[in-house]
Structures are given as structure tokens and as C-alpha cells.
Amino acid sequence: xxxxxxxxxxxxxxxxxxxxxxxxxxxxxxxxxxxxxxxxxxxxxxxxxxxxxxxxxxxxxxxxxxxxxxxxxxxxxxxxxxxxxxxxxxxxxxxxxxxxxxxxxxxxxxxxxxxxxxxxxxxxxxxxxxxxxxxxxxxxxxxxxxxxxxxxxxxxxxxxxxxxxxxxxxxxxxxxxxxxxxxxxxxxxxxxxxxxxxxxxxxxxxxxxxxxxxxxxxxxxxxxxxxxxxxxxxxxx
Amino acid sequence: xxxxxxxxxxxxxxxxxxxxxxxxxxxxxxxxxxxxxxxxxxxxxxxxxxxxxxxxxxxxxxxxxxxxxxxxxxxxxxxxxxxxxxxx
Numbered sequence: 001x002x003x004x005x006x007x008x009x010x011x012x013x014x015x016x017x018x019x020x021x022x023x024x025x026x027x028x029x030x031x032x033x034x035x036x037x038x039x040x041x042x043x044x045x046x047x048x049x050x051x052x053x054x055x056x057x058x059x060x061x062x063x064x065x066x067x068x069x070x071x072x073x074x075x076x077x078x079x080x081x082x083x084x085x086x087x088x089x090x091x092x093x094x095x096x097x098x099x100x101x102x103x104x105x106x107x108x109x110x111x112x113x114x115x116x117x118x119x120x121x122x123x124x125x126x127x128x129x130x131x132x133x134x135x136x137x138x139x140x141x142x143x144x145x146x147x148x149x150x151x152x153x154x155x156x157x158x159x160x161x162x163x164x165x166x167x168x169x170x171x172x173x174x175x176x177x178x179x180x181x182x183x184x185x186x187x188x189x190x191x192x193x194x195x196x197x198x199x200x201x202x203x204x205x206x207x208x209x210x211x212x213x214x215x216x217x218x219x220x221x222x223x224x225x226x227x228x229x230x231x232x233x234x235x236x237x
Numbered sequence: 238x239x240x241x242x243x244x245x246x247x248x249x250x251x252x253x254x255x256x257x258x259x260x261x262x263x264x265x266x267x268x269x270x271x272x273x274x275x276x277x278x279x280x281x282x283x284x285x286x287x288x289x290x291x292x293x294x295x296x297x298x299x300x301x302x303x304x305x306x307x308x309x310x311x312x313x314x315x316x317x318x319x320x321x322x323x324x325x
Binding site for chain 2 (some may be wrong): 179180181185186188189199200201202205
């Protein structure tokens with residue numbers, strides 16, 4: 001019997017069954033048997049990471065025709081209920097920012113922001129991927145509770161969207177306002193299953209209208225933009 | 238003969254046109270959007286050229302070559318398709 005680390009909390013709007021098989025001897029088959037919904041592996045942490053990835057994929061697929069989903073992190077101001085979305089491709093420091101902002105303000109997700117038609121967000125408080133060392137390619141999944149991240153309200157409203165990019169040499173963060181059409185073109189590649197929604201572009205444009213202006217923020221280090229996000233979270237309604 | 242590939246969704250706002258396809262979102266400039274709109278049904282390059290010239294005026298140089306180049310670009314973006322030559 002092996003106890004796998006698991007998130008202490010999380011609301012996932014998806015139901016399904018995945019069997020996780022951990023072979024402690026190291027001789028077993030490693031891989032994913034999609035037909036059987038079985039994940040096999042020899043390392044509990046790697047298995048946990050893959051299981052979370054499967055849950056994320058399953059959740060996105062299950063909600064593809066309901067939610068407008070952005071590949072993004074989101075943080076919340078628990079006093080005002082305002083929520084700030086940080087849209088960013090993988091590897092641009094989204095999780096680092098989320099950990100800093102989530103412990104100070106409140107954590108909504110660091111992976112996918114699902115937006116209901118009424119403009120509220122479906123929180124997805126998944127564990128955060130934590131690189132074992134700066135040089136390591138291996139990551140551990142760490143519960144938001146263990147990281148001291150604060151919880152969001154049950155149905156957080158979307159208040160603001162930022163598009164963040166990391167750029168070497170941009171020591172002073174650059175902030176520019178984008179109009180809705182420019183924002184729509186920039187954000188579309190960061191959506192999941194956009195073409196599965198009815199009136200997809202109109203729906204995304206409506207969301208952007210409600211939170212316009214969209215800010216494009218370019219930065220080098222998380223330290224340099226934390227004060228900016230603190231201000232945005234204080235001012236967001 | 239050429240024909241536009243229907244988008245999944247289209248948004249027109251502030252004189253700008255954005256199209257959603259299965260795997261991409263594109264903004265077309267006014268000339269490209271006109272070509273796309275005029276080619277909803279199969280049309281020849283010559284006929285499309287005539288329609289575009291009547292709408293936008295003649296470009297510098299050969300209009301048909303200019304439109305051929307535009308269609309080539311839209312085909313590369315997979316928003317326009319060409320019919321196979323007869324007998325192919």
C-alpha cells in the first residue's frame with residue numbers, strides 16, 4: 001500500500017475514474033494506458049504530476065462547451081472579492097508569480113481560468129508544480145495549503161485580465177493598454193477549446209469588454225512586478 | 238478556381254475583421270477580407286481581380302498578379318482553397 005501525495009482541496013468539475021499503479025520495485029511498466037484509464041509509474045511524485053495533468057485535461061475536455069477557458073493564473077483580493085487573471089504561456093513565470101501573490105492575496109488557479117457566461121470564474125485550486133532545484137527538470141506537485149496560499153470565494157467574479165510576458169533585459173516592467181480586438185487576437189492562442197463554444201469570438205469579446213482595458217505587462221523578474229500586481233489587486237473592482 | 242474556407246466564427250468591430258478557425262485566429266486587412274468575402278463561392282482569379290479592382294481601384298502593376306499573390310498568402314494561411322485542376 002502506498003500513499004500518494006494529493007491535493008488537500010480543489011473543486012474539479014469533472015468526474016471520471018483513473019487508476020494509479022505505483023510499482024515500488026521499479027521493474028514495472030511505466031506509462032499511461034489510456035484505454036484502461038491507468039497511469040503506471042515507479043516514482044510517486046511523477047505519478048502525482050501526471051495524475052494532476054490527466055485531471056486538468058479531463059476537466060478542460062468536460063467543460064469545453066460550457067466555459068471560456070484561458071491558459072492563465074488567477075489571484076483574488078479576498079477583501080473586495082475582485083479577481084485578477086494573468087494570461088501567460090508556459091514557462092513565463094506564471095507559477096512563481098502565483099505563489100507570491102496567492103500567499104499575500106488569494107489563490108484561484110495557476111493553470112486554467114474557466115469563465116462562466118455570467119462572468120464568474122470556476123476556481124481550480126490545483127497543486128502547484130515546484131521544481132526540485134533550479135537545475136532539475138523534475139517537479140513536485142505541492143498543495144496550495146502547504147504553500148500557505150489563501151482560498152478564493154466560491155464564485156469569484158472576473159475583474160481584470162493581464163497578458164504577461166517575460167523578456168530578458170526588461171528590468172523596468174512595461175505596461176501597455178490593449179484595445180479589445182488586439183487583446184482578443186493576443187489571447188485567442190491562450191484559450192482552450194475556443195472553437196467548441198457557440199459564438200466563440202463574441203463571447204470572448206464580451207468578456208474583454210467587461211474588463212477593458214486589458215494590460216500587456218512585460219517584465220524580467222517577478223520581484224519587479226509584484227508591487228504593480230499589488231496595486232492592481234487593490235484597485236480592481 | 239478559388240474559394241474561401243468558412244470560419245468557425247467571425248467578429249467585425251471598429252472596421253476590423255477577426256476570424257476564428259479550428260486552430261487559429263486571424264485578423265484580415267480590408268483588402269484580404271474583401272477577397273475572402275467575394276470568394277464565398279468558387280470564383281476565378283480573373284473574376285476576383287475584376288471585383289477587387291471595382292471596389293478598391295487598380296493597384297500599381299498587374300492587378301491579376303497582385304491578386305494571385307494575395308490568394309497565395311490566404312491559401313498558405315489555410316483560409317482559402319484552390320480547386321484541383323480538371324483531370325487531376
